[in-house]
Amino acid sequence: MRIVKPSWVRSKEPLFSCDVHPDGKKFATGGQGEGNGRITIWHVAPVARQKAEKSAFKKSIATLEHHQGCVNCVRWSSSGQFLGSASDDKVVMIWGAVRYEGSESESYKCLHILRGHDGDVLDLAWSPDDSYLASSSIDNSVIVWNCRNFPEKLTTLKGHDGMVKGVVWDPIGRYLATQSTDRTLRVWRLSDWQEEAKISDPFSKCGGTTTVLRIGWSPDGQYIVSSHAMNNEGPVAKIIEREDWKARMDFVGHRRAIESVRFNPHLFYYNKRPVSCVAIAGRDSSISVWLTALKRPLFVLHDVFTSSVLDMSWTPDGYGLFICSLDGSLAYIELSSAEIGKTLSPQQTASLRSSLYGSFKPEKLTIIENPDLLEDEEDQNGDEESLSSDSEEPMDVDTTDELSTEASSKSREGSLQPEPRHQHNGFSTSNNGGFANAFSNSNGNGKNDKILSSVPDKLSLRFEKPSSSSVSSKPSSSVSSPVSSNVFNKQVETTTKDGRRRIMPITLKEVPVASQKPTQATKRVLLTPVSNSKASEVLPLETKSSAISLGDIPVKLSNRLQPVRKTPVLKTQQKLESKDKLFALISGCRVEVDNIQNMVSFTLGPKSWKTVIYSKATSLSAGDSYLVLGCQDGTLHVYNKQGVLAFPVLNVGCSIVKSAVNGNYVVVITSAPALAIWNVAEKKNVLKDESLASFMTENQSICSLEITKEGNVTIGLSNKTSYCYSYSLSAWMLIGHHQLDSTWYKELQTNKQQTTPSQILCPILQTHVSTPDTSSTNRDKLHLNTVLMLEQQILVAENLSSFSECRLWLSSLVRYLTMQQEEDRLHSLLQRLISSPLPTLFNEDKLSVLKELLKIVATNVNCQRVYSDFKQQVEWAETKR
Numbered sequence: 001m002r003i004v005k006p007s008w009v010r011s012k013e014p015l016f017s018c019d020v021h022p023d024g025k026k027f028a029t030g031g032q033g034e035g036n037g038r039i040t041i042w043h044v045a046p047v048a049r050q051k052a053e054k055s056a057f058k059k060s061i062a063t064l065e066h067h068q069g070c071v072n073c074v075r076w077s078s079s080g081q082f083l084g085s086a087s088d089d090k091v092v093m094i095w096g097a098v099r100y101e102g103s104e105s106e107s108y109k110c111l112h113i114l115r116g117h118d119g120d121v122l123d124l125a126w127s128p129d130d131s132y133l134a135s136s137s138i139d140n141s142v143i144v145w146n147c148r149n150f151p152e153k154l155t156t157l158k159g160h161d162g163m164v165k166g167v168v169w170d171p172i173g174r175y176l177a178t179q180s181t182d183r184t185l186r187v188w189r190l191s192d193w194q195e196e197a198k199i200s201d202p203f204s205k206c207g208g209t210t211t212v213l214r215i216g217w218s219p220d221g222q223y224i225v226s227s228h229a230m231n232n233e234g235p236v237a238k239i240i241e242r243e244d245w246k247a248r249m250d251f252v253g254h255r256r257a258i259e260s261v262r263f264n265p266h267l268f269y270y271n272k273r274p275v276s277c278v279a280i281a282g283r284d285s286s287i288s289v290w291l292t293a294l295k296r297p298l299f300v301l302h303d304v305f306t307s308s309v310l311d312m313s314w315t316p317d318g319y320g321l322f323i324c325s326l327d328g329s330l331a332y333i334e335l336s337s338a339e340i341g342k343t344l345s346p347q348q349t350a351s352l353r354s355s356l357y358g359s360f361k362p363e364k365l366t367i368i369e370n371p372d373l374l375e376d377e378e379d380q381n382g383d384e385e386s387l388s389s390d391s392e393e394p395m396d397v398d399t400t401d402e403l404s405t406e407a408s409s410k411s412r413e414g415s416l417q418p419e420p421r422h423q424h425n426g427f428s429t430s431n432n433g434g435f436a437n438a439f440s441n442s443n444g445n446g447k448n449d450k451i452l453s454s455v456p457d458k459l460s461l462r463f464e465k466p467s468s469s470s471v472s473s474k475p476s477s478s479v480s481s482p483v484s485s486n487v488f489n490k491q492v493e494t495t496t497k498d499g500r501r502r503i504m505p506i507t508l509k510e511v512p513v514a515s516q517k518p519t520q521a522t523k524r525v526l527l528t529p530v531s532n533s534k535a536s537e538v539l540p541l542e543t544k545s546s547a548i549s550l551g552d553i554p555v556k557l558s559n560r561l562q563p564v565r566k567t568p569v570l571k572t573q574q575k576l577e578s579k580d581k582l583f584a585l586i587s588g589c590r591v592e593v594d595n596i597q598n599m600v601s602f603t604l605g606p607k608s609w610k611t612v613i614y615s616k617a618t619s620l621s622a623g624d625s626y627l628v629l630g631c632q633d634g635t636l637h638v639y640n641k642q643g644v645l646a647f648p649v650l651n652v653g654c655s656i657v658k659s660a661v662n663g664n665y666v667v668v669i670t671s672a673p674a675l676a677i678w679n680v681a682e683k684k685n686v687l688k689d690e691s692l693a694s695f696m697t698e699n700q701s702i703c704s705l706e707i708t709k710e711g712n713v714t715i716g717l718s719n720k721t722s723y724c725y726s727y728s729l730s731a732w733m734l735i736g737h738h739q740l741d742s743t744w745y746k747e748l749q750t751n752k753q754q755t756t757p758s759q760i761l762c763p764i765l766q767t768h769v770s771t772p773d774t775s776s777t778n779r780d781k782l783h784l785n786t787v788l789m790l791e792q793q794i795l796v797a798e799n800l801s802s803f804s805e806c807r808l809w810l811s812s813l814v815r816y817l818t819m820q821q822e823e824d825r826l827h828s829l830l831q832r833l834i835s836s837p838l839p840t841l842f843n844e845d846k847l848s849v850l851k852e853l854l855k856i857v858a859t860n861v862n863c864q865r866v867y868s869d870f871k872q873q874v875e876w877a878e879t880k881r
Contacts, residue, residue, distance in 0.1 A: 001299065002334040006047050008059055011038075015324040016211075017073045017311040020044070022080040024316040026061055029324060030071035030085055037067030037087045039074055039095075041108065047332045048320060062108050066093065072212070073311075075124045077133075077147075081819060083108070084133060086121035092135050094150060099858045106861055112150040116143050122212055125167045125176075134176055136164035142178050144193070155193045159186055165213035165227075172221040172357055179215050181208040185226050187245060197245035202229040202238040209257055210283070211326070212310055216261035218276045218292075220352060225278055228257045237261055237280050251280055251290060253297065258282035260311055266318035267349055268341035274352060277340055279321055281309035287323060289333075291340060298340065304331050318343050586622040587641045593617045593629065600629065602643035609643060619668070623661035626680055630656025630668055638666060638680055647680050653689075658702055663709035669702060675725075677711065686711060687725070695723060695732065712800050726799050733796050736789075783820065790816060803842040807849070810842075814853045818860045826863060830870050834877070850874050 013032035020027040028041045041061040069088030076083055083095040092114040098107050119139035126133055126147075132154060133145040140160045146152040162182030169176055175196060179185045183203040187196040206228050213227040222242050229238040229250065236250035237258050264277035268291070275293040285305045288297040305325035313322045319340075321333040337343075344352070582593040589604040595616045602609050615633035622628070626646060629637040632655045638647035647666075654670035661667075664681040673696055677687040695717075704716035714735070716722040722736035790813040797805035817826040833841060834850060841849045851874060857867045 001336070001339060003301070003304070004047055004332040004334070005304065005329060006332070009042060009047070009330040011328040013038075013328055014070075014307075014326045015310070015328055015330060016071060016326075017075075018313050018322050018324040018330060019074050019076050019311075020313045020315050020320075020322055021076050022078065022316055027313065027322055028074045028076065028083060029330065030074040031324075031328070032070045033065050036065050037069055037071035037085075037089070039064040039067075039071055039083075039085055041083075044315070047322075048315075048334065061106050064095065064108055064110075066110055067091075069120070072120065072122050073124045075126060077126045078128060078130050081130075082111070082147075084124045084126065086124045086135055088120040090117050090119060090121065090137075091115050092117075092121055092124065092133070092145070097859065097861075099861060114143075114145055114151045116153055116156070117141065119163075122163070122165050123167050123214060125169050127169045128171055128173060132169075134167045134169065134178075136167045136178060138163040140164060140180070140182075142167055142176075142188075144176070157188055157193065159188075159195055159198075160184065162208070165210065166215045168215050168217045168224070170217055170221060171219055172353065177215060177217065177224050179213045179226055181213075185215070185224070185240065187224075199226075199238075199240055199245060199247060202226065202231070202236075202247045202250075205230045205233070206257075210259045211308065212259050214260040214262070214311065216263040216278060218263050218278070219265055219267055219349065220274070220276065220356065222356070223276070225251070225261045225263070225280070227259055227261055228282075235282065251278075251288070251297075253288060253300070254280070254282050254284055254286065256283035260309060262312040262314065264314045264318050265316070266343040267352065268318070268343055270341035274344060274348075275341070277318070279312050279314070279323075281312060281323065283308045285309060285325070287312070287333075289321070301333075305329060582617055582620040584620050584622040584627060586627050587624070589641060589643065591620070591622070591627055591639075591643075593620055600637075600639075600643075602639075611643070613637060619656050619659040621659045621661055623663065625663070626661050626666065628659045628661045628666050628668070630659045632656075634670070636666075636668060647678070647683065650678075652676060658705045660705045660707050662707045665707050665709070665711045667705065667707045667713050669705060669715075675713065675715075677707070677713065679711070687713075687727075690725065695721070710800075724796060724800065728799065733799065734792065735796050786816060787813070787822075787825070798842075803844075806842040807844070810849075811853065811856060814856050818857050818863050821860065821862045823863055823866055826857065827866050827869070830857075830866065834870065834873055847874055847877055 009029070011029075011031055015029050015031040017030040018027060025044055026041055027044055028039060030037070030039050032038065040063050043059055043061060046059045064085075067085065067087040067089050069090075071085050071087050073086040074083060075085075081096065085093045085095065087093070093110050094112040094114065095108045096111045098109050099105075114133075114135070117135065117137040117139050118141075119137050121135050121137045123136045124133065130147055133147050134142055135145070136142045140158070140162060142157040142160075142164055144154045144157070146154045157176075157178070160178065160180035160182050162180045164178050164180045166179040167176065170190075174190055176188045176190065177185065178188070183200055183206055185199045185203065187199075188194065189196045203226075210228050215227055216225045217223070218225070224240040224242070226238040226240060226247075229236050229247075231238075231250055231252065234252065235254050235257050236252050237254075238247040239249040239251070240247045258280055259282045260280070262279050264279075266277075267274045268277055269275075270291055270293045273293055275291050277289065277291055277298075279287060279289050281287045285302070285307060287301045287304070287309060289299055290297050304323075305327050307326035309323055309325050311324050314320065315322070319335045319337070321335070323331045323333070325331075580595050582595070584591040589602055592601045592603070593599075593613075594601070598613050598616070600611050600613060600617075602611075613629065613631060613635070615631040615635060617629055618632050619630035620628070625641060627639040627643075629639070631637070634651045634654050634656065636647075636650040636652055636656060636659075638645065638661075640646040652668065652670055654672045654674070656668050657671055657673070658669040659667065664679050665677060665686070666680055667675065667677045669675050669692070672689070673692040674689045675687065675692060676685070676689060678685050692715075701718045702715060703718050704714070704722075706714045711727075713725045714722060715724075715732075716736070720736065721734070723732040724735050725731075726733050790809055793809040794806055794813065797803070797809060814826065814829070817829070830850070830853065833846070833853075836846065839846055850870065854867055854871055854874065857863050857870075
């Protein structure tokens with residue numbers, strides 16, 4: 001072990017926080033500056049390596065002094081792309097690294113300012129997949145920010161009655177834990193942002209003397225270690241078990257209140273067991289590091305600081321620990337594998353988590369927009385009172401999130417026989433700096449205190465998964481977890497406040513899909529609602545026509561790939577209904593369509609006039625110059641601003657479902673389903689009966705239909721898929737898909753450097769953006785989908801001759817590859833551009849475009865080789881002109 005306390009990382013004012021970048025090359029400190037908050041970013045090398053410290057190596061990278069109050073917390077995102085800082089000025093700032101052309105130093109700029117708290121912000125935590133950022137404040141609240149769309153607030157957690165001084169995410173991706181001066185630690189579910197558990201007993205005698213309460217969650221997800229807690233009037237760090245949120249063990253030995261807990265991000269092999277490593281520090285200025293396989297701390301440090309230790313951060317390799325103190329100094333501890341063991345690989349850690357919790361994905365928030373849906377769900381799941389946490393008898397549930405079966409509990413109790421030990425007062429006065437055994441029983445009674453032999457024994461036991469027949473049964477005072485999908489094993493019995501027994505019914509939606517095997521007699525119900533329809537259609541499976549919903553009208557989509565039978569195909573009667581009245585406005589002229597009288601009224605100021613139609617109107621749209629009215633009998637009426645027919649009345653053969661108009665172009669979608677386009681000014685057809693059957697499937701609807709003044713058509717479907725028609729290719733081009741990460745479009749909206757106006761693709765992406773799965777297991781796929789989406793937009797925009805959008809998407813692709821440090825792909829892209837024989841690129845000078853792209857590449861120091869190579873090529877090409 002080696003301890004370093006660099007004199008040059010010292011502030012006259014307190015250091016409140018420190019955090020190491022995920023690449024291990026730099027770290028950030030936050031605290032009080034001269035009249036404002038100060039963030040300093042340092043190189044790790046001069047601290048970790050003595051040679052680098054003695055050399056002329058530049059020690060600091062940047063100093064940021066934008067906060068108007070003391071900086072209480074700094075945290076790098078998991079990807080290292082952003083740095084978050086929390087301050088007494090009530091805001092959270094998000095910083096990003098930039099590198100300007102011609103400068104070798106790395107600079108940082110404030111990308112976002114998150115406002116929402118009413119008091120000092122004390123702690124920050126990024127979720128493991130960087131989807132969320134949680135901030136806690138003295139205003140008793142925790143705000144969860146949407147990292148995909150800063151500064152959007154996802155939710156505000158208001159349950160604490162005191163200042164929230166600590167926040168940490170569950171590494172498994174299901175919970176968020178917070179600790180407050182109200183003497184409680186609370187666990188919140190990510191599925192609905194409701195309280196899962198409230199732990200208060202260990203903190204009932206704690207005072208509010210701590211500056212912060214930084215808590216930790218073990219990397220295997222099994223334990224939360226709290227800050228300031230009490231046992232026999234002595235300060236301890238309580239170990240809260242994920243299985244039932246009970247605190248049975250604690251870390252003892254500190255003489256004053258514990259303020260900071262930081263788990264090592266890795267699991268270690270120690271004595272052939274996977275164990276966790278955690279650092280604990282507090283107001284007694286000492287630091288203790290523990291392995292869960294040992295009864296005593298691995299080591300204890302005294303007299304390193306003269307004041308409270310407020311924050312700690314492990315290096316990405318797991319063998320270094322940075323510590324900062326209220327006295328303004330910082331220390332670094334370097335450990336070896338011989339002292340704490342070898343780290344488990346990411347694959348081994350993932351395998352261990354899988355064995356504990358099964359295959360898991362972070363739960364996503366589902367926002368229910370229709371309140372009627374909540375009422376229907378309550379009716380299906382029984383009495384509303386039985387779901388309340390205030391019931392006299394708690395609900396009996398099958399908690400599939402944790403493998404806590406009765407069998408595993410009994411085996412654990414049998415194998416972990418407690419050993420008697422001497423009475424103590426909550427901490428020991430042994431020769432090991434006052435730190436005795438790693439765990440003590442928290443019953444508050446010194447006579448019967450016991451010691452658990454070791455935590456890894458419990459780890460090995462929890463590898464055992466429950467059998468299909470075993471069902472756990474444990475009481476819980478909080479709202480229960482979702483019922484297991486295997487609902488046939490158990491029915492839930494509850495008791496209402498008036499003493500009545502009630503068994504929760506098993507609804508069809510809980511039955512596993514795999515168990516439903518349709519037979520020939522099974523009927524398929526059309527789920528898409530039909531406007532003013534009294535009943536849903538029922539189509540037999542033998543029918544060779546599938547039902548689709550286009551807007552409000554159900555239509556028939558024939559399956560061309562199925563062989564023709566000799567027996568007649570059953571046809572379903574289509575009942576086409578429309579609204580009684582439709583309204584539109586064109587150049588100040590109000591248009592009203594009366595489907596009862598089959599009349600169209602035009603009103604412009606004091607003047608009004610009418611005309612007739614021969615069928616009920618099913619579609620009405622207005623542009624700058626024309627009004628388009630589509631009817632149920634397939635007739636199409638086009639009027640000018642004065643309400644006069646500007647185009648012959650056409651019959652397109654099928655009822656018109658949707659229409660759109662822009663400039664001189666009119667587009668309609670029929671119930672075939674097919675699409676047709678006309679140029680009104682030239683009175684000619686541009687596209688006739690283009691079938692949509694190639695990408696329309698069952699239970700889908702067209703959410704948007706748009707046409708540009710140039711005649712380019714875009715269609716958005718209800719499944720977050722969108723298309724644009726290419727006249728040159730005579731086919732539909734995919735511009736958005738539910739499996740593509742279209743959220744990168746939002747980055748363009750917030751990027752101030754992008755001033756290019758959007759024309760064709762961006763409007764439809766703005767309304768049809770998918771929400772991809774950002775879990776750690778799908779990160780690689782998400783990255784590939786993002787690259788595919790950006791490359792696709794460049795090609796589509798080029799095909800549509802929308803060159804401004806080509807520049808927009810090309811810059812976005814280069815920016816994304818630069819952020820992800822995809823040097824090979826970035827090099828290949830720039831090489832294709834510079835090798836083009838044409839002097840222009842997207843109607844602009846090629847070298848000017850490349851210079852702009854190289855400015856983007858220069859923002860990431862890890863892509864400096866690509867920047868240097870193409871910088872020389874561009875300069876050489878300029879000299880040859």
